[in-house]
Amino acid sequence: MPPLVLIDCVGLTPAHLGSDTPNLSRLASEGFAAPMTGVVPAVTTTAQTSLLTGKLPQEHGIVANGWYFRELGEVWLWRQSQKLVQAPSCWEIARRSKPELKVLKHFWWYAMNTDVTATVTPRPVYFQNGAKAPDFYAWPPDLKTTLRAKHGEFPLFQFWGPTAAFPSTKWIADAFATAYSEVKPDLAMCYLPHLDYDLQRFGPTGPHLAQNLRELDAAAGIVINAAKTRGATVVVVSEYGIEKVDRAVFINRALRAAGLLAVTTNATGELLDPGASRAFAVCDHQLAHVYCHDEASLAEAAAIIAEIEGVERVYAGRERAELGLDHARSGEIVALCASGAWFAYDYWLDDALKPDFAQCVEIHKKPGYDPRELFFDPNGGKFRAGMALLKKKLGFRYLMNPVPLDTSLVKGSHGRPAARPEDGPVLICSDKAWAKERWSMLDVCPQVVKSLIG
Known part of the structure; x- marks a missing residue:
């Protein structure tokens, strides 16, 4: 052959x-x-x-x-x-x-x-x-x-x-x-x-x-x-x-506002605390896995997510089998975006408290996919990158943080x-x-x- x-x-x-x-x-x-x-x-x-x-x-x-x-x-x-x-x-x-x-x-x-x-x-x-x-x-x-x-x-x-x-x-x-x-x-x-x-x-x-x-x-x-x-x-x-998209869905912010998502704070900013959370989402483009602490948290989270604008459908428990996602690694809830929307992982409510990796290309620390990493922040991103490179060449420690927080820059996504x-x-x-x-x-x-x- x-x-x-x-x-x-x-x-x-x-x-x-x-x-x-x-x-x-x-x-x-x-x-x-x-x-x-x-x-x-x-x-x-x-x-x-x-x-x-x-x-x-x-x-x-x-x-x-x-x-x-x-x-x-x-x-x-x-x-x-x-x-x-x-x-x-x-x-x-x-x-x-x-x-x-x-x-x-x-x-x-x-x-x-x-x-x-x-x-x-x-x-x-x-x-x-x-x-x-x-x-x-x-x-x-x-x-x-x-x-x-x-x-x-x-x-x-x-x-x-x-x-x-x-x-x-x-x-x-x-x-x-x-x-x-x-x-x-x-x-x-x-x-x-x-x-x-x-x-x-x-x-x-x-x-x-x-x-x-x-x-x-x-x-x-x-x-x-x-x-x-x-x-x-x-x-x-x-x-x-x-597909073309024009809006982000902040599922974790909704869960936090409802008291389901927990954070811990240190010198780097607010960090997701998965073990202390009753429910939180791992966002991947147009799909999110929502991990829930118990049945009561699942029911509460499902009701909240179903009301978020830009969410097409919530699959809870056995319903996940409709997508072929009834697996132990999946969230107890799977949420699917509506056409034209995508899930942003952001869990902080105040940008002043964002984690220090939020504006970095940091695929291993962010608890979700971030397409904004494909952009320079229009507000000084290239300048910040240039200064970081200069520090690198001089042998100093540096923070490479050229990425924007603005979700409106993203025009394409997938997952549905x-x-x-x-x-x-x-x-x-x-x-x-x-x-x-x-x-x-x-x-x-x-x-x-x-x-x-x-």
Whole structure:
């Protein structure tokens, strides 16, 4: 059987295919393209895990990009261990018949503590003095040496934050071509995040879209060409489409005002106190997991959330099964935004008491996803960043806090099911044998296994 290369073009939809995507359109003409039904929440780690396992979050356990770890009493987002996935992935299933199967995981999530043959993933250096520097993890170690020698350092600060831009996606694509040549895998996965940036900043349509599509397509072309050198079947998927939004929903502020959410205060400001809270929300784009202390807290929180403007529906207890989110890691309540809205994690009621990380790019300390990290604060954000860089160069400790608090800057989000098939995920394949009118994310894993073992 030919090798298989699975390319994740984040944010790509059927509606995007056209004159601005010549490489992807050519692949579709050689094979086919079809809309794909996604999962809820329509976010990176949940979608990727459903693609690779063929299961809903109720079985694989990745209920969002992060959740409340009850045993620790802490909220953690963007963990990297494959052991968090509670269902077998496609390569694990294929190896039951073909144990020698070689797998390359390139920037897909859960890329550490994993059983793949080779893996590459962003891994910043956090120095003891508070500084952060670009770096990446690779296994085997020689692969990291090879990639760095050929492609230089991974441009971490173009991967996420106010300066996130095409250089990170270009580096990923170029490095994939090298890793693919070195590892010669039977199954390779490559993640291209470029559309995730400007489409959240400026919305899913507008003058920025054509250039973004052309840049993504160029990166996809690099990966496709690398795949074709070994005669691989090429499959392009996406996790979600991005929809226009114009308002934020402050679910945690409502819970705090009702006396359900507790905070603790220290020199850094107000901090969420999950263990002392009767109810609090972990916000992830357009979905929120609400963790409740007991049945009485659940009932009270559900009633409050249902009345918040911008909340479409509240799923409590067994109702979560309707979304495939009845899992122990889920909140006792799952809240879904209305179209045009997204959940902000903010829990403080006075900006003077905000935590010191609120205006930083700090994906590990914030108890929820924050798309404002894609922006410089119009009120001095670039100046603050410049001063922080100067302090860094002089060897002083510094606070890099260029991010705004203004939620109105955010113009695109995701997490809800797509309103129309053409605005949701897509599947493109070079092999016409995969063709059908519409795909489900849950069908990708069994088809990959079939292609790998024959």
